[in-house]
């Protein structure tokens with residue numbers, strides 16, 4: 001038994017200090033350094049752990065983004081993945097999650113035709129747009145089973161996987177027929193740092209670059225033309241009001257003043 005695992009990874013801004021473009025409603029990312037989406041580190045780690053559990057298995061990282069997004073494929077290789085594929089082209093610009101998942105599913109179909117894929121692993125959500133829907137939408141395009149909020153892969157073979165889903169008030173154990181798509185949560189593992197061997201391999205790695213035409217997609221199916229949603233308005237949360245500092249000569253005086261304030265505001 002050997003598995004072929006695909007992990008979808010996204011290049012996202014590495015700073016949290018980004019604004020929102022009022023015209024497009026998208027994060028203002030120009031000039032901001034990027035890195036592997038933090039939640040995708042858990043997806044990559046899980047694939048590497050599966051490779052260790054099932055010797056002979058291979059793991060391919062897949063990203064849709066600009067040329068610079070190849071860096072997250074390199075990071076995934078440094079963390080133990082075997083190969084990477086970049087889906088890239090001007091035709092993908094302006095795509096929402098529907099268009100993105102359609103393009104990712106076409107790339108997964110192409111990988112599946114080359115070497116059957118058993119499992120596609122996603123992060124919980126991205127740190128920029130963060131809708132948390134691309135995993136399930138990709139599964140829908142593929143017509144494959146899917147499950148989200150996965151905190152454990154209990155068992156797996158080439159035909160099925162039994163997984164544990166983290167629910168708000170407990171856990172579910174679910175059996176999925178493979179191939180399937182899993183969206184993970186950060187509780188699934190503790191990602192390891194890139195190894196020296198991995199870093200060396202990542203430096204040498206060469207990634208195929210697939211356009212919409214390579215994936216058999218029409219221009220109207222991807223990017224802005226293939227989008228099913230539009231951002232009408234986006235705004236940042238209101239700035240927090242300044243805090244209140246309770247002054248006093250002694251701790252007892254400060255505590256008494258604090259109690260007066262809380263009583264006055266009907267908080268106690």
Ligand SMILES: Cc1cc2nc3c(=O)[nH]c(=O)nc-3n(C[C@H](O)[C@H](O)[C@H](O)COP(=O)(O)OP(=O)(O)OC[C@H]3O[C@@H](n4cnc5c(N)ncnc54)[C@H](O)[C@@H]3O)c2cc1C
Pocket residue numbers: 008009010026037039040043062063064065093094095096097098100101104121122123124125126128129130131132133134135227229230231
């Ligand atoms: C109307 C509209 C226009 C947009 N235009 C642009 C634009 O011009 N340029 C732009 O950069 N963004 C654009 N976006 C944002 C872009 O569509 C989303 O970032 C993308 O669809 C992924 O959605 P998400 O970030 O919410 O991913 P989530 O659903 O939060 O991601 C879940 C998981 O899916 C996987 N994943 C998500 N995105 C990718 C990816 N690209 N490659 C591989 N795996 C992935 C990761 O594993 C991730 O953890 C636009 C969005 C909308 C709604």
